Amino acid sequence: MAAESFDFIVVGAGPAGCVIAQQLANSARKPDVLLLEAGRDISSKQYRCAGVKVKSFQVPELNWGYKTQPQPYLNDRAIDYSRGLGLGGSSAINFGIWTVGSEADYNRWAKLVGDDTFRWEHAQKRYKQLENLHIDLPEEGRKYAGPRASDHGDNGKLNVSYSPRWERDIPEMIDNLIEFGWEANPDYNSGNPIGISPYASSEHKGLRTTAADILVDKPGNLKVVLQSSVQRVILEDGKAIGIESSERKYFATREVIVSAGALNSPHILMHSGLGPAAQLEKFNITSIKDIPAVGQHLRDHPAVTLAFARREGIMDRAAFYSNQDRLDAAMKQWEEDGTGEFSWLAREGAIGFLKSKRILESAELKTLPAEEQAFMQDSLVPQWEALTHFPAHDVVPALANIDYACFPVFLMNAQSRGEVTLQSSDPSVPLAMDPKLLTHPFDRMAFIQAIRELLEFTQSAMFAKDTVAPLSSPKSLSDEDIETYIKEQASTVWHMSGTVKMGKEGEPDAVVDSKFKVFGVDGLRVADMSVTPLLINGHTQVAAYIIGATCAEVLIKEYGLDKSA
Numbered sequence: 001m002a003a004e005s006f007d008f009i010v011v012g013a014g015p016a017g018c019v020i021a022q023q024l025a026n027s028a029r030k031p032d033v034l035l036l037e038a039g040r041d042i043s044s045k046q047y048r049c050a051g052v053k054v055k056s057f058q059v060p061e062l063n064w065g066y067k068t069q070p071q072p073y074l075n076d077r078a079i080d081y082s083r084g085l086g087l088g089g090s091s092a093i094n095f096g097i098w099t100v101g102s103e104a105d106y107n108r109w110a111k112l113v114g115d116d117t118f119r120w121e122h123a124q125k126r127y128k129q130l131e132n133l134h135i136d137l138p139e140e141g142r143k144y145a146g147p148r149a150s151d152h153g154d155n156g157k158l159n160v161s162y163s164p165r166w167e168r169d170i171p172e173m174i175d176n177l178i179e180f181g182w183e184a185n186p187d188y189n190s191g192n193p194i195g196i197s198p199y200a201s202s203e204h205k206g207l208r209t210t211a212a213d214i215l216v217d218k219p220g221n222l223k224v225v226l227q228s229s230v231q232r233v234i235l236e237d238g239k240a241i242g243i244e245s246s247e248r249k250y251f252a253t254r255e256v257i258v259s260a261g262a263l264n265s266p267h268i269l270m271h272s273g274l275g276p277a278a279q280l281e282k283f284n285i286t287s288i289k290d291i292p293a294v295g296q297h298l299r300d301h302p303a304v305t306l307a308f309a310r311r312e313g314i315m316d317r318a319a320f321y322s323n324q325d326r327l328d329a330a331m332k333q334w335e336e337d338g339t340g341e342f343s344w345l346a347r348e349g350a351i352g353f354l355k356s357k358r359i360l361e362s363a364e365l366k367t368l369p370a371e372e373q374a375f376m377q378d379s380l381v382p383q384w385e386a387l388t389h390f391p392a393h394d395v396v397p398a399l400a401n402i403d404y405a406c407f408p409v410f411l412m413n414a415q416s417r418g419e420v421t422l423q424s425s426d427p428s429v430p431l432a433m434d435p436k437l438l439t440h441p442f443d444r445m446a447f448i449q450a451i452r453e454l455l456e457f458t459q460s461a462m463f464a465k466d467t468v469a470p471l472s473s474p475k476s477l478s479d480e481d482i483e484t485y486i487k488e489q490a491s492t493v494w495h496m497s498g499t500v501k502m503g504k505e506g507e508p509d510a511v512v513d514s515k516f517k518v519f520g521v522d523g524l525r526v527a528d529m530s531v532t533p534l535l536i537n538g539h540t541q542v543a544a545y546i547i548g549a550t551c552a553e554v555l556i557k558e559y560g561l562d563k564s565a
């Protein structure tokens with residue numbers, strides 16, 4: 001079969017890859033674009049019920065199924081390191097929390113890489129073009145959320161919504177947290193995440209939103225090939241000229257853009273001869289360019305959940321999830337018209353981004369580089385995050401019979417750096433993944449403090465009056481008990497970042513420049529969560545979409561694709 005040729009080849013149909021492919025193909029010059037995805041089309045309704053969203057990552061055929069190396073600070077546990085496999089990438093299996101991060105993240109990113117295109121005002125513009133925010137809050141929720149139209153999009157392809165119905169204890173929970181001292185924030189996605197807000201999700205009318213939605217109405221000059229796992233980039237005289245996948249070769253006359261995610265993009269680079277030469281040679285891969293930083297600098301947010309049985313009937317969940325007849329009827333209703341409990345129940349709650357005086361005044365903070373310390377002190381930069389009504393029964397089915405409160409706690413700005421490394425010369429064998437969670441002393445101290453601050457709330461009279469028993473929680477507020485709990489229970493929240501880090505030329509940890517170009521290689525860019533030079537303060541899908549839009553903008557400008565032929 002003759003090799004097919006395209007102007008641009010994009011590898012990976014996650015948030016970044018779908019946006020790049022669609023925006024390139026839609027530019028005035030209408031270049032021929034190929035989007036290759038290793039997985040299947042999983043964009044049909046059967047995979048997208050918002051009400052069972054947290055079950056998606058547990059479906060083996062939708063997931064690459066990765067596990068980390070044993071983590072010494074987590075009792076040597078190998079933890080789940082899921083990545084979405086299929087059209088939409090990890091957006092098709094994620095938990096749907098919609099957070100853009102802090103405007104300070106984007107301004108710092110611009111400064112770190114020396115390019116103002118990453119500044120908040122530009123990032124926010126791209127975000128607004130992608131988003132279609134539906135503010136259909138219930139009556140009782142309106143006083144807590146008030147996004148300004150100027151901060152959001154209402155015409156993008158990504159449907160985002162607040163839940164139109166709330167579980168009955170949510171207003172009291174938010175009131176209590178405000179009374180406890182958390183500042184009310186009417187819109188945590190305005191660039192200022194600090195405080196407590198109801199959260200918005202990547203879903204609407206009971207249907208999960210995924211990156212596949214970006215491809216709706218795709219133009220004819222964009223070809224999508226599924227079940228094609230890219231093994232390496234074909235390089236000739238220092239230039240990327242195509243790719244070799246599990247099924248065949250494809251050629252690109254202009255560029256190859258790798259958007260396979262933070263665990264797979266470095267994998268493809270290494271098998272193309274671009275990575276740490278010593279590592280490649282160990283596995284008989286010819287090194288074309290020694291780039292020691294490929295696979296290094298892996299960062300992620302440590303996370304742990306705390307759960308408490310609540311007084312029966314103060315919530316809506318047990319009465320529903322423990323009743324098979326109601327479950328069956330609700331699923332029938334969702335299938336018919338997308339409404340009913342599976343469109344709202346346990347899909348709503350509050351999100352808090354908190355500053356912590358104790359963390360900011362700690363001895364451990366003072367050991368960090370001055371720039372990092374200054375960043376953390378910024379009034380728009382949180383030290384930790386919590387959610388209030390996580391649907392943990394989708395992971396621990398026994399919880400379906402009880403009314404329970406579940407708070408995931410996330411450490412922001414974690415300092416530990418991990419790595420992904422080769423373990424085989426066979427491209428079908430994944431990299432060894434070692435996030436080295438909590439290896440940095442700052443992270444261990446800050447995570448303990450964050451959990452303690454949440455526990456102080458759950459032990460306050462206003463919350464404790466309705467608690468029947470802790471279900472999963474440290475035994476006390478002591479460092480030792482919290483540390484034991486972390487070791488037994490903590491994991492990450494799948495925000496892998498930084499393995500193909502963006503930076504300035506000559507920086508030893510930089511792999512791509514601010515135009516997403518791999519240093520020293522022509523015609524090759526990487527654009528997905530792997531390039532982030534910092535850990536975004538929030539959940540990462542929005543950042544991945546923005547990365548895609550930024551890269552598309554750069555390419556369209558560089559190649560003059562915005563001008564008609």
Ligand SMILES: Cc1cc2nc3c(=O)[nH]c(=O)nc-3n(C[C@H](O)[C@H](O)[C@H](O)COP(=O)(O)OP(=O)(O)OC[C@H]3O[C@@H](n4cnc5c(N)ncnc54)[C@H](O)[C@@H]3O)c2cc1C
Pocket residue numbers: 011012013014015016017036037038039057082083084085086087088089090091093094095096097098099228229230231259260261262264265268493494495496528529530539540541542544
């Ligand atoms: C379980 C889970 C829960 C999460 N929850 C949230 C959340 O609530 N909110 C949030 O904002 N973020 C969440 N995230 C993170 C978020 O989904 C990711 O940050 C985001 O999807 C990353 O986008 P990406 O484009 O960088 O990569 P991905 O979304 O990982 O996309 C990469 C794509 O490339 C494809 N690919 C990989 N290798 C190859 C290859 N060799 N050949 C061809 N194709 C390939 C993959 O199959 C995939 O489709 C979660 C992630 C997971 C896994």
